[in-house]
Amino acid sequence: MSEKVRIWWDETYECYDVGVLSDDAAVGDVERVGELVLSGRAARRRYGSSCNGCCICCGGRIPLTPGDISRMMRAGLGAGMSVGEWLSRYCRIDDLGPCLDVTLKCIDDICCLWDRKRSICSLYEARPFVCRTYICAPFSRRLDELRSQIVNYGEDLLEEMIVKGDFDGNKFTGIPLRNICSKELWGWLRDM
Secondary structure, eight states: OOOOEEEEEETTTTEEEEEEOOTTOBHHHHHHHHHHHHHTSSOOTTSOSSOOSOOGGGBSOOBOOHHHHHHHHHTTTTTTOOHHHHHHHHEEEEEOSSSEEEEEOEETTEETTEETTTTEETTGGGOOHHHHTOOSSOBOHHHHHHHHHHHHHHHHHHHHHHHHTOOOGGGGGGSBGGGTSOHHHHHHHHOO
């Protein structure tokens, strides 16, 4: 399998940056390269190769995509529950007028999946996209914008699935980035 998305350390700007190497790059390709950086198989300049247990990335709003819910359910979170029951138990759903905001519930502003005794996500291997692609190090505006547009698209898709009552989160990682990104961002990602 050839590399479709690349994340690298930019020495000039001292941050991680991202570029797309293939027109058929998909959401799953961004997740995979993010995991490579986090796992230590790629250099994490000046930063540790794994979670340090500080929970900075686990605080505040943790938006969900259909792929996140499918992954967490497959990993056993809420085993035997319907998607509706799962959403009721683990999510906060706010009606913001023209849209719904679906996020993981928090306890004292920390994600409900945070294991306070072990200081790590209790579902680390199946954590949401926004968490999987969070690099606890400086990152470029381009990488930040890519993550934002993927998450926003996923949130919109999840809302549509909730409203229609037709949930299929397994397709999310295969959605082509070119269908998600603005024309400006797509050009910026391809012109690295």
